[in-house]
Amino acid sequence: MTDIGGRALDRELKKGSAELLILSLLEARPRHGYEVSKLIDSRSGGRLRFHIASLYPLLYRLEERGWVEGRWVEKPGERRRRFYRLTRDGRRVLAAQRDNWREFVAAVARVTGAKHA
């Protein structure tokens, strides 16, 4: 675990990238909330974790902005689940945010001299 200062930095970094994370995960295909949180957990190697209290408000906010669209899907024998997918606006935003992120990371790397992994 990181120290307190590190935890705060973590939080800030997560906040800035949270939307990008979710939008990018929804790019491939529609997913439901649990799937998104599980993917983030596994793909980041446990480094990034989204709790219920952070994930769902974020999803709803993206939905209110019109970047994602939620739809109830009912499969036989199962309870129905809400799947989210990117809208056209959402794809545009995702592309923009990706570019921003890359530029940001590159800029930080140039300033700090850290080698880009």
Add this chain to the structure above:
Amino acid sequence: MPDWKAEIRAQLATLRLTPERELELVEELEAHLDDLYRESLAGGATPERARQAALAALAAPLPLAGGLRPLRQAQSPARVVPGAPSRGALGDLWQDVRYGLRGLRARPGFTAAAVLTLALGIGANTAIFSVVNAVLLQRLPVRDSERVAHVVLEGGGVLSYPEYADLRDQQAVFDGFAAWGGIVASLTEGGEAQLVQGLIVTGNYFELLGVRPALGRLLASSDDVTPGAHPVVVLDHAFWKSRFGARPDVIGSDLRLNGQRFTIVGVAPKHFSGTVIGGRGSLYVPMMMQAVMRPPRAGYSGEMDPDLLKRRNSRWLTGLGRLKAGQTLERAKAEMTALASRIEETAPEDGRRTLPVRMAVVAVDVGDADQRAQLRSVATLLLAVVGAVLLLACANVANLLLSRAAARRREIAVRLALGASRPRLIRQLLTESVLLACAGGLSGLLLAALLLSAFAAASPPPGALPIAIDARLDPRVLLFTLAIALGAGLVFGLAPALTATRGTLVPVLKDESFVPDEQSRRFNLRGALVVAQVALSILLLVAAGLFLRNLREIQSVDPGFDTERLLQAQLPVNLLRYTTQQGREFYRRVVEETRALPGVEAAGVARVTLLGGGGRTSSLHIEGRQGPTGRFQSEGGRIAARATDQVASNVVGPGFFRALGTALRAGRELDERDVEGAPLAAVVSDAFCDLHFKGLPRERVLGQRLSLSGPEGPWREIVGVVSDSKYATLTEEPLPVVFLPLGQRHETGVVLYVRATGNPAMLVPAVREVVRRLEPNLPLPELRTLSETVSASTWAARTGVALLGSFALLALALAAIGVYGVTSFQVAQRTREIGVRMALGARGADVLRMVIGGGMRLVGFGVAVGLLLALLAGRSIESLLYGVSGRDPLTLGAVPLLLGAVALAACLVAARRATKLDPLVALRSR
């Protein structure tokens, strides 16, 4: 899988989410927690640890509400209405209308049933209201009818022409003072003579009333100057249509009235027929032509001066005035009374009235107060009856709507879940109801129009109704129909709309079986409707039953003469101005020749038309007793049965009693002996003896003397007593009557009574021929068998029974449908319960008993309520009944039995389905 709902809800409690939004969030989070739980279990945790882990993920590290609060959906709930977005109140209404129409079109069976039921209820109301409107609510079609008034004497006495002229010249109360009288004339227009009725009016009559002619011109003051110099006539509109085919070229053509040629100058406006509501005359002639015309009832022989305009004590006119601005009826009455008294003081001796003069000023719209009172009670009864029928129809439609609402539970629940507001949904359901009601209203109007034209076509026989009814669909009736249609829509639509939008959403959405809390609920709407229907039906059936018994009573009345074989013919000889000698000769020959006809058993003449509704009243003095101070005689008024200073009288020719078949109790009949010069004789009825000579044997009454001409005599000796017979109406009490011999008291108009050995209708052509041969100028007499007269007088009672009976049967049918409906609904609701019972061993008969018991319990309540209402209402209609009490036990006993039987049959039909159920299927049903 554990249930996460409570914990999730607790997390969301502080937010202001709509129930629908909360539902969605809960469901989404439940899925997430389920997945976490499964994951933990898969990882080897115990169920309890897994549950804790999942809950921990929910609660930590931050509260969920905190993250959601900034979102818009937690601040202001989104409203999603199915279909187009809200476009304001009018747009919504139009949307509701279109949606409602679509829904009604999709269920044609339901829509047809509802519209038909409503059409019957609304149509009946419209038809009855249009009749009531025509009879009670109509104002006279004259300018400012509330300022126009009749001026007569208090008690009904009328004016003579000189009296009218004095009043007209000296009064200051009215803007114009006219007079009118009724006349009867023989009309010849290209061929046969016909008897017509009409009005004779002063020149300012039409001008005062402010009416315009439909064709040509109306009578004016210029037609009222010189006696005998204005042979012009105005036709009544309806008469112009029926007799002249509404030809515009009648203006200027001639016709003969009483032998004198008159020129037609105009046609009165449509719907105008004088100033008496319900009157019906054929033409209007100027007052100055009075010498040719004459009042129908005045004694009028050829020796008399025909000119009544100069005779102060020939009273036959009604005054008509238009109140000046600022005048009231009371002040007018006082001033006219004072004026009339002044005029009496200065009047010549032989023209003076014997009793003090008191005038009455009566608004023309009011009409005959007694008649109106009776018409009002009949109208109230009919309106109450059709109102009850409409309520029944509404109850049935409400039940239909409830059933439909039950079938639409899912649709309504989904719409509520999607965010529709409850008031909006209720408004939409009400729009559907109002649409149904409007469709029912339009069909009802059509139905009413059909009924009214049928009524107009099958017009009642003459004399059956005291007034003419001109019922039509005027604007007031249309407004009434619209109002009750809208009202009905709200009445039957409100309750189902309220109950349909209530209730819990999720069980319905999940399609769980309808929890049978309807039965355990205290107020069961369907049951209440059925109870109300049954109660109303009982009320209507009792009313119909009472009137049926009433009719039976009337029909079984013994008139005291043989109606089966009697023929009567009016002989209005006064139109021909015979002298007394000529008149007597004519009567003698008519009777003689009629008696000689084959098939005639007896014949006689009399002054008064039996069962004509009125007769002659004279002052009565019995020798040796105190009597009234003056003398009087009036025609056509109401006869007082118990008065001792006046009596009903009739003037009869020889052989009259034999012709009628009236039995002689004592003494002798009036016959050929009783002529001028012979001792004055009279015959009295049984009731007369009972009233004036109580306790005396009939023989002792003979020889007593009485006078109908005042306290000075001449005195007549009672020579015979006859048994009672009906005089004016079938339902009167036995009347004291005095009969005078025609030979000693000549009359200028009599009725011929002919007694046939067989069917009297066969004699009509022969009798008509006898009269025509003896006097070709006499308009063909109105020939009717007495049984036709009797049936005319019972026409109103028979029609009333037919009407009430139909409404009552309609009510019974509606109630039976209601009982059937609620019973089958109960069967559907309790299918599972029935399945359980049958599986546990109940037999068909037990199930039947259970289902029928439920239905009949409701019927029992309804019968109790209905009987109570009937007992209360019975007293108020007693005034319309004859010989039957308003609480007749026979009717009150038979009606519940009838209704109970019909209701039981309805229950049986509905319950049969229950017995056919396969228990397994029933148990599996939802």
